[in-house]
Amino acid sequence: MRCFIGIDLGSTTTKAVVIDERQNVIGRGITNSRSNYDTAAAIAKQEALVNGRFHLFRQALAQGGALNGQLEGFLAQLERDFRAEQYQEQLADLAETCQRSLASARFGDDTRAVGEALEEVFRRILAEAPAMFAPGARRKSDFFRDIAGSQYLAAGESVAKEMGIRYDYLLNLFDRSIIEVENRVYAESIRRHLLAALERTFAAMPETAGRRAQVEAPVKGILDTDMEETYVVGTGYGRARLPFSKEHVRSEILCHGLGAHVMYPQTATVLDIGGQDTKAIQVDPQGIVESFQMNDRCAAGCGRYLGYIADEMNMGLHELGPLAMKSTKTVRINSTCTVFAGAELRDRLALGDKREDIMAGLHRSIILRAMSILARSGGIRNEFTFTGGVAKNEAAVKALKELVFENYGEMTLNIDPDSIYTGALGGATFAWRAVVEEGKTAEARA
Missing domain, CATH: 3.30.420.40 (ATPase, nucleotide binding domain)
Structure with a gap:
């Protein structure tokens, strides 16, 4: 299916919106803006496309009627399980990156003890991770840096006290490693995480097991559907740094004005x-x-x-x-x-x-x-x-x-509850107009 994407690179957060050929919003994504603007744009777009998949899941499962009133509960569980899969991969990546940082650190005779403390910190964080994505769990942020940072600081302080090492050594390793992990795009893992999440959701909701075939078929069909990035338009505070040609960039004023008009x-x-x-x-x-x-x-x-x-x-x-x-x-x-x-x-x-x-x-x-x-x-x-x-x-x-x-x-x-996406919506609408009304075909790379 053809998708038209708007990306709003703000000073604090970067937002993306995906619309279809009928100008229906099918996906929204947000991430924290970072010094690496290319990565922020790519992650926001990826989040919007994932959100778009869930939108399509909802449509397909509603049409099939296989879940008989359990649709919203099933999709909520599926998304929690998907986020848990994502989070655990990033945690494992952060643990490995911290160990590499340790190898080049200058902690002298304390290096071995710091390494053991680091292993214990991540053991505790990983053990706590499932509870963070359980039904009803509250997180102050959905950004990996914020969640992992909060967990790491709390676990690190306890472990440092128990093992008699300097807490600032553990902080130093986190600070040196988090930016590297935060600036990675895990696009190739999405399909694998969604399939793993599907298994976890069926296990968490055994009452749906008897309808597994009717649920699994449309979900896998949507996973196999190509969401073609037909045209991308970027805007926002950091638009000069977006990885697009000038033809694919619009001013914040134009995008916010058009986005507000589309909403109202x-x-x-x-x-x-x-x-x-x-x-x-x-x-x-x-x-x-x-x-x-x-x-x-x-x-x-x-x-x-x-x-x-x-x-x-x-x-x-x-x-x-x-x-x-x-x-x-x-x-x-x-x-x-x-x-x-x-x-x-x-x-x-x-x-x-x-x-x-x-x-x-x-x-x-x-x-x-x-x-x-x-x-x-x-x-x-x-x-x-x-x-x-x-x-x-x-x-x-x-x-x-x-x-x-x-x-x-x-x-x-x-x-609008989604007013933070207004600029990105305006960008997506400009992208739609470029193709549908103006006949443009050039793609922006992100």
């Missing part, structure tokens, strides 16, 4: 707050950009700023919004400058302000900055679509709704 055809104004920048875009009824404004080079008021605040508060980024929603008092935050944010935060805490009130004030100040950018772009017109990673932050959404109402009255505010 009545969109007139788009606000995108990403990791590094804020974009206010005005589009016509066809999704063509009429005008736009962006923040300056400073990342104030963007995702990076929120990440810095989370670090200052010793919290996860995902915890900021829920904390701010508990606020009972308005606290004015004067600066959205990342450099001075920590100082003002500490001053507010010293004055006795509550953390939740400070967080609410901080989110409002971010949206006030965005409102200024929107005003310069031409204001807000109905319908108004909010996209980007910050659109998933409930406190930011609350502040935006309040400020829009205060300044413009009642508006239709669109927020």
Whole structure:
């Protein structure tokens, strides 16, 4: 089947979207952006194609009706088992890479003991791995570096104490090895992992054993289906580094404007707050950009700023919004400058302000900055679509709704759960247009 792919290389995360010939979204993928942009683009695209396979599994199994109401449970288990297979391969790779790093390390007489400690660390991590992909298990991240890093640090600290070796030796090995493993693309393993996951899923759900043939046949048929990468378009903060020719690259503004239009055809104004920048875009009824404004080079008021605040508060980024929603008092935050944010935060805490009130004030100040950018772009017109990673932050959404109402009255505010993929969706739509409407056939390599 022909596939049209958009890749949005952002400063924090890289997203990919796959659409089919009817412009239906069949797959989405995301990975953390890294210094190796070629790899980030390749992994996001691979994740989107895997997600596309699961979409096709769902369609085929639903049509066959073999699972009789167990379809969603079966697919959820299959995906968990697939991710567990992937994770264990990467862990084994990381263990081998750490051992190679040890061979060139200068730990003197401690080298042998560090090697034994390293083996024990990975033995514990591997033993814990299945529980991380069990039904109901919660992980703060789905990125390998984050999951493996959290496990390694916890196990490493315990093992170092028990064996009487220096913990920083183990940290040194992880730091030297993780980038190498993180920047590998395991594309050739996907089919093998999916088949192994299928076996595990049947074992985990023995009640489906009697329908194995009816389930296995369509799944294997889809695995044998070629998802042809017909045309790829790249965009985003790092688009200049994408491994495509210029013909396959579009600006962030064009892709976000078109992507928002595809999601919500009545969109007139788009606000995108990403990791590094804020974009206010005005589009016509066809999704063509009429005008736009962006923040300056400073990342104030963007995702990076929120990440810095989370670090200052010793919290996860995902915890900021829920904390701010508990606020009972308005606290004015004067600066959205990342450099001075920590100082003002500490001053507010010293004055006795509550953390939740400070967080609410901080989110409002971010949206006030965005409102200024929107005003310069031409204001807000109905319908108004909010996209980007910050659109998933409930406190930011609350502040935006309040400020829009205060300044413009009642508006239709669109927020899609998959809004972080808006730029990639716009890119995929440009890819579809290039082939279907313009007759282009050249492929981009990624």
